[in-house]
Every structure is written in structure tokens, then in C-alpha cells.
Amino acid sequence: MISSVFDNRDLQSLDVFLKRAMEKSLQSKNGHLDLFVRFLHGLCLESNQRLLVGLLGQTEISPGTIQRVINNLKKMNSDKISPDRSINIFHCLMEMNHLSLFQEIQEFLKSENRSEKKLSEIQCSALAFMLQMSEEVLDELDLQEYNTSERGRQRLIPAVRNCRKAGLTGCGLSEISCDYLAAALKSNPSHLRELYLCGNNLKDPDVKQLSDLQQSPDYRLETLRSVE
CATH class of the missing domain: 3.80.10.10 (Ribonuclease Inhibitor)
Known part of the structure; x- marks a missing residue:
């Protein structure tokens, strides 16, 4: 899934990556990517950021990037998303400890x-x-x-x-x-x-x-x- 949501030009853009990952998961009819997307958003926590070293080549996520990720989730378009699937957006915010x-x-x-x-x-x-x-x-x-x-x-x-x-x-x-x-x-x-x-x-x-x-x-x- 990682390779399907962004290319080499976006390797330094975590908010773009997570936005595309979220959109990809919401397109799924059976929700099989929901837990994976929650896991990815959970990596934004400071305690988990060391896991990103080999993936994005960075050890620290700026507060501005994290805020853009949160804003993207809150503005996620729901026109073609079922209400049950939309709840996963809320779960991702919780994974980021955005209470x-x-x-x-x-x-x-x-x-x-x-x-x-x-x-x-x-x-x-x-x-x-x-x-x-x-x-x-x-x-x-x-x-x-x-x-x-x-x-x-x-x-x-x-x-x-x-x-x-x-x-x-x-x-x-x-x-x-x-x-x-x-x-x-x-x-x-x-x-x-x-x-x-x-x-x-x-x-x-x-x-x-x-x-x-x-x-x-x-x-x-x-x-x-x-x-x-």
C-alpha cells in the first residue's frame, strides 16, 4: 500500500502521504486497510517517531506537519464514504492522541x-x-x-x-x-x-x-x- 499512495517526489511530505493513505483506505469496501491506516497515524506520536527513520529518512516530525495531518483528517470529504467508514477518521485522530x-x-x-x-x-x-x-x-x-x-x-x-x-x-x-x-x-x-x-x-x-x-x-x- 505504501508504494501505491505516493511516489519519490513526496518522500518528505508526511501529511501528503497520510492523506493519500486515508483516501485509499476509505475507497476500500470492506475496511481491510483501516487498522493499518490507524497504525500509520499513530507513528506521528513523539514516542513512535523513531520507527520512521528507515521509512521517511527523518527522526522528528514538526508540529506544523502534525497540525496539517489533523486538519486533513477533519476536512476529509465524505460524499462517497459510508457513515461507518467515516468513523475511522475519528479513530485516526485518537491514534494521534488528538483528544x-x-x-x-x-x-x-x-x-x-x-x-x-x-x-x-x-x-x-x-x-x-x-x-x-x-x-x-x-x-x-x-x-x-x-x-x-x-x-x-x-x-x-x-x-x-x-x-x-x-x-x-x-x-x-x-x-x-x-x-x-x-x-x-x-x-x-x-x-x-x-x-x-x-x-x-x-x-x-x-x-x-x-x-x-x-x-x-x-x-x-x-x-x-x-x-x-
Whole structure:
């Protein structure tokens, strides 16, 4: 993979290398490069930089380079990336010991006025990860209540696994969003029993995968409503 993401002209540009490595991993359909990319970002830690001597010919990474790596991760385009795959961007930031994002979401979850805080896409990925990993199963999750962009709400989709009732009403959902929902419910054990998608102008073909899950005895989804 290393040779496929940059050539000899970029040997001294660690931020370019890691950006291309991240893009390469996100193009993978099964996520088989995710752990490797996390490992590469972990090399940015000062305690691990000695491992870079034979790879990039340098023993110290400048603070400016590290900041560019962090900025690249936070701005990573998610147009064609599934919400589940986007969470790996958050993992890479954690590997770099960049804890501010984690702390921001912790503060957000403790806040009483969540609707006043506008969430970026990467913050939505972090929130989705923390919600789905929580030991407490949420009774209800309404993505419309979060102040973020449409793509931000897409990144929140994985969190529906860890709630009993979810609403994505009036979020401008598309067929691909329904595909993301179906994939989220298939890939891990899910507690979701009720799913409401009203107000999204969805047609029967758009929600076919979700309808199939509702009919399958292997899944818990009992109620699916896509029209009023």
C-alpha cells in the first residue's frame, strides 16, 4: 500500500502521504486497510517517531506537519464514504492522541442545550461512535434534533444500532441513505425496533432493503414507516 499512495517526489511530505493513505483506505469496501491506516497515524506520536527513520529518512516530525495531518483528517470529504467508514477518521485522530474532538463530544452530551451547538461532519462521526458504543441503549434517537448538515446527519446513522426507536424525518434522505441504514443494521447487532422516515419523499424502491429487514426473522426491526 505504501508504494501505491505516493511516489519519490513526496518522500518528505508526511501529511501528503497520510492523506493519500486515508483516501485509499476509505475507497476500500470492506475496511481491510483501516487498522493499518490507524497504525500509520499513530507513528506521528513523539514516542513512535523513531520507527520512521528507515521509512521517511527523518527522526522528528514538526508540529506544523502534525497540525496539517489533523486538519486533513477533519476536512476529509465524505460524499462517497459510508457513515461507518467515516468513523475511522475519528479513530485516526485518537491514534494521534488528538483528544479535543473526544472531549468536545463528551461536553456536548452533557449539555442541556444541544440544539444550539452546530456539529461538524467529523464531530458527527465521533458522536455516532460514542453513542453506538455506549452500554446504555437509547429509548429514542431523532437525528432531526441535531444541528448539523445533511451529510452530518448521514454520519450519525450508525448510532441507530443502539436505540430502540429512531426518527430520520424530514432530513432529505435519499436512496443511498437508506442503503447506509440497512448496512448499519446488518453489520452489527442492533436494538432498533421502530424506524420512522416520514417527510423524505422516499419511494418503495428506496426503502426496499429496509423493508426486507422488517420481514426477516433475523432482525428486530418491527415498525418501518416512510410515509405519513
